[in-house]
Structures are given as C-alpha cells and as structure tokens.
Amino acid sequence: MRTFFFPLIFLLSTLTLAEEVRIEKILDANLFLLENGHKIKLAFVETPSLDSADSSFNDLAKRIIKYARNNFLGVPLLMEIVSDTTLAKDVLPVRLYRKFPLETLCYNIVYLERGFGKYLPVAKQKDAEDFIKAERKAKNELRGIWNDRYRVGSGANFSSQVSFYAEYLNNNENDKQDYYYGLSFTFINMNLRNNGFEIRGGVLSRREKGVGCCDCSEFVLTPYDHTSMKNFIILAGLLNWDYFGFRIGLSFFHTTRGYCSENPFPVLVLPVFGIKLGRLDRLYFNFDFLRDELLLPYSLGITWLPRHLPMEIWSGVSMGPKENEAFSNQAYGLMFTYKFKRFRLHGDAVYYFRNKHYALRIGFGLPLSI
Missing domain, CATH: 2.40.50.90 (OB fold (Dihydrolipoamide Acetyltransferase, E2P))
Structure with a gap:
C-alpha cells in the first residue's frame, strides 16, 4: 500500500x-x-x-x-x-x-x-x-x-542501389531455353516526402535461341543462338500526401540484338505513371504503368509498411496489351525492401504465367549525402 x-x-x-x-x-x-x-x-x-x-x-x-x-x-x-x-x-x-x-x-x-x-x-x-x-x-x-523517412541525424539525403537480375525460361518447346541476366542501379532521394525523384537504369542480357529470319521476303528460316542487350533509363518525379500520391516521368529503352544486328531497334520512349491510394505510411494500393523493368507494362498491387519493421513490401499482378504478342502475358510479383542502419536490402521475385518465366533480383543500397 x-x-x-x-x-x-x-x-x-x-x-x-x-x-x-x-x-x-x-x-x-x-x-x-x-x-x-x-x-x-x-x-x-x-x-x-x-x-x-x-x-x-x-x-x-x-x-x-x-x-x-x-x-x-x-x-x-x-x-x-x-x-x-x-x-x-x-x-x-x-x-x-x-x-x-x-x-x-x-x-x-x-x-x-x-x-x-x-x-x-x-x-x-x-x-x-x-x-x-x-x-x-x-x-x-x-x-x-x-521512421526511415526522416532518419534523425543520419545526414543522408539519397539512396543508391545496385541490383543483380536473373531470369530463366522453363520451356522445352522447340528446344528453346532462354535466360536473362543483368545489372541495374537506382538513385532516389530519401528525405523529401512530398517532392522527390528517382533515376533508374541498367542493362539486361537475354539469350535468344530458335529458328527465324531477318529478311523474310525470301522465307528462308535459319537457326540462331545469340545474345541481345536491353538498355533502359527511367526518370520519374514523385509527389505524395497522406492518402494520395503519384509518380510521373519518362522511360527510354534501347535493344541491340546479336540476331539480325543489321536491323537495329530504335530507341523506345514511353511515359511512366503511377497512383497511390491509402495510408501512405502503412498500407496503400498501387496502379502503375511501367512500375518496374521486371514487370509487364500495367500493374496493380498493394504496398504494406509494417509498423514495427523497417521494411516495405509490394505484392501484385501485372499484364500487357493482348494485341502485342511480346507483352500479352500475366505475371505475379513480390518485391520487398528491408532497411538497416547502414544499408538497405532489396529482393524481388516475378513469375510469368504464359511463358513460365522465373525472375529473381537482389540488390543492396547505401545512403549518400550530397
């Protein structure tokens, strides 16, 4: 008492x-x-x-x-x-x-x-x-x-991230076994909550094996086994409020092929757009066009930021237009970022239903003060 x-x-x-x-x-x-x-x-x-x-x-x-x-x-x-x-x-x-x-x-x-x-x-x-x-x-x-958004005393304004990417095509049709690999980088501001930007770029290598033709006017099919390289840069601005945010910018893709190298592809310029709806500090929905180079053009997902863990998890589906054979696919993706005191770990997994592709990516980032 x-x-x-x-x-x-x-x-x-x-x-x-x-x-x-x-x-x-x-x-x-x-x-x-x-x-x-x-x-x-x-x-x-x-x-x-x-x-x-x-x-x-x-x-x-x-x-x-x-x-x-x-x-x-x-x-x-x-x-x-x-x-x-x-x-x-x-x-x-x-x-x-x-x-x-x-x-x-x-x-x-x-x-x-x-x-x-x-x-x-x-x-x-x-x-x-x-x-x-x-x-x-x-x-x-x-x-x-x-919260990592503010990072008391860290002195870091930006985050740089380097990622390694590998994809395997699990398909024995026509004795075709394709794989991808590559490196990408991300440069994004960490301190600015309402006004931000990101710069992403990289190169992806793809093995192409099969039978085809370059000048198909003669209808002569020849076997090929070459490597193509896809270079990309994504520039986007970020604006976020408590319950709404959007991302807008441009992306640039250029592909060089070992097969039919005399017919190079032009640089492809596409818009980048995304919307966030929900509590941006906890749980929100994402609607995106060109969210990530691993995903198909259109994606719909949900992002979760656990209260007691310094991490961010995105889970969703992506798809492409049916009229474009190269993108007429569906995929499921899971992406997470775990933030340590000195660096951040990033991991992604994507499965493409039609072609039975398995894509994995892992990366790490360091805070920068500029």
Missing part, C-alpha cells in the same frame, strides 16, 4: 504546484503562446521545426502542429516551469499536463512516445526514466522522427 501512495502523493504535489494556463496560439512544433503573452516550450524535448532546412522535417513539424492545435487550444492545461533559465529569450521550458477524468497526461512524454522529438537529458531529472522509456517506445515502433 505504501508503494502505491508515494507516487500518488508525488503526482498530486506536482500538479498542485503547477499553474493552470491556456494556450492562445501554436507558433511551431514546440513553441506556444499563452493567453498572458508568455511563450513556452516542452522541456527535455527537441522537435523538428518549420524553419528546418530539410523539407521532410518541415512536413513532420506541420503534423506535430496539427496535433498540438487539436489538443492544446481552447482547453485548460497545467504548466510546471522547469527552470528560471530560459533556452531562448522569454521562452519558458515547462512540463505541460492535461487532466482527464481517468488520467493526467504529461505532453512532454506524449511527444516522445509519438516520435515527435528526441529526448534531451539533463542532470538530476526526477523522471528521466519515464522519458527514456517513452523515446525507446517510439524508436521500437519507428514512429515520427525514428
């Missing part, structure tokens, strides 16, 4: 010493104007700011401000001044509480639990363990600033 009363007495004494205040205006993610004209901030918490040079932190600051407006404005709050020494001119560091019928919330701790900021420890802080536990919870759940 004694262990129950001591924390209760401590809490009541703390709140008794606290002053009731009302916040008139939210100035920033952690800067508030009281009705009496004083400015306050939550003590022991460092949050993103609207003045941050990184636009992704600007976006998070706006989210925090929205939360503060919904919870601080127009309601009585309890304020406990932590120190007479201000961190900035006439800005008081405080503990901020709000009383509810069944509990009293400390918003300093709530901010840390939601990933709205980092804990700034000070010597002899009486409730330091509560702040440490709150920050650890946000880290474990990848919330707020601990």
Whole structure:
C-alpha cells in the first residue's frame, strides 16, 4: 500500500504546484503562446521545426502542429516551469499536463512516445526514466522522427542501389531455353516526402535461341543462338500526401540484338505513371504503368509498411496489351525492401504465367549525402 501512495502523493504535489494556463496560439512544433503573452516550450524535448532546412522535417513539424492545435487550444492545461533559465529569450521550458477524468497526461512524454522529438537529458531529472522509456517506445515502433523517412541525424539525403537480375525460361518447346541476366542501379532521394525523384537504369542480357529470319521476303528460316542487350533509363518525379500520391516521368529503352544486328531497334520512349491510394505510411494500393523493368507494362498491387519493421513490401499482378504478342502475358510479383542502419536490402521475385518465366533480383543500397 505504501508503494502505491508515494507516487500518488508525488503526482498530486506536482500538479498542485503547477499553474493552470491556456494556450492562445501554436507558433511551431514546440513553441506556444499563452493567453498572458508568455511563450513556452516542452522541456527535455527537441522537435523538428518549420524553419528546418530539410523539407521532410518541415512536413513532420506541420503534423506535430496539427496535433498540438487539436489538443492544446481552447482547453485548460497545467504548466510546471522547469527552470528560471530560459533556452531562448522569454521562452519558458515547462512540463505541460492535461487532466482527464481517468488520467493526467504529461505532453512532454506524449511527444516522445509519438516520435515527435528526441529526448534531451539533463542532470538530476526526477523522471528521466519515464522519458527514456517513452523515446525507446517510439524508436521500437519507428514512429515520427525514428521512421526511415526522416532518419534523425543520419545526414543522408539519397539512396543508391545496385541490383543483380536473373531470369530463366522453363520451356522445352522447340528446344528453346532462354535466360536473362543483368545489372541495374537506382538513385532516389530519401528525405523529401512530398517532392522527390528517382533515376533508374541498367542493362539486361537475354539469350535468344530458335529458328527465324531477318529478311523474310525470301522465307528462308535459319537457326540462331545469340545474345541481345536491353538498355533502359527511367526518370520519374514523385509527389505524395497522406492518402494520395503519384509518380510521373519518362522511360527510354534501347535493344541491340546479336540476331539480325543489321536491323537495329530504335530507341523506345514511353511515359511512366503511377497512383497511390491509402495510408501512405502503412498500407496503400498501387496502379502503375511501367512500375518496374521486371514487370509487364500495367500493374496493380498493394504496398504494406509494417509498423514495427523497417521494411516495405509490394505484392501484385501485372499484364500487357493482348494485341502485342511480346507483352500479352500475366505475371505475379513480390518485391520487398528491408532497411538497416547502414544499408538497405532489396529482393524481388516475378513469375510469368504464359511463358513460365522465373525472375529473381537482389540488390543492396547505401545512403549518400550530397
């Protein structure tokens, strides 16, 4: 019983010493104007700011401000001044509480639990363990600033990725055994949530074996066994909001063939387009044209970002136009990215139903600061 009363007495004494205040205006993610004209901030918490040079932190600051407006404005709050020494001119560091019928919330701790900021420890802080536990919870759940989208203190603005690709055609018809292999690279910004871009390119090698003709006017069929090379570049801009996003750009494909090399293919230029619908930080649907060089032109899928794991999983189907024999196929794809502290691992698997192709790709990426 004694262990129950001591924390209760401590809490009541703390709140008794606290002053009731009302916040008139939210100035920033952690800067508030009281009705009496004083400015306050939550003590022991460092949050993103609207003045941050990184636009992704600007976006998070706006989210925090929205939360503060919904919870601080127009309601009585309890304020406990932590120190007479201000961190900035006439800005008081405080503990901020709000009383509810069944509990009293400390918003300093709530901010840390939601990933709205980092804990700034000070010597002899009486409730330091509560702040440490709150920050650890946000880290474990990848919330707020601990999400890879913001990456506190990483200094990385971009991600580069190199992937190896192999595909095998499991088909014995006409003694034809085809395979692909190749390398690709991806260069994509990691910090910009609302405005981004990606550059992808690579080369794919395909073995072509069969019987055909180049100048078919004489109807002379000859056996061939050559290698063709497909070069591609995909340039796309990215725009994302909370529940909607789209991707738009151009792609360039050029194929050189060992068979019929005297009749080269022209450079093929195609649009790139995609739409996202859903919670972009958790689960959303994808509708894409030319989503990935492994997939067929049209794809429909769903992307899942697990709450407690730093990874992204896409699963879906893709298809091509029936009037084009080269693309009149259906495929199922599974793609994932796992993000470690220093690098990211990427793996894909695609199965093409009509031709019984199996395609695998694995890659790794490193963060870059440019």
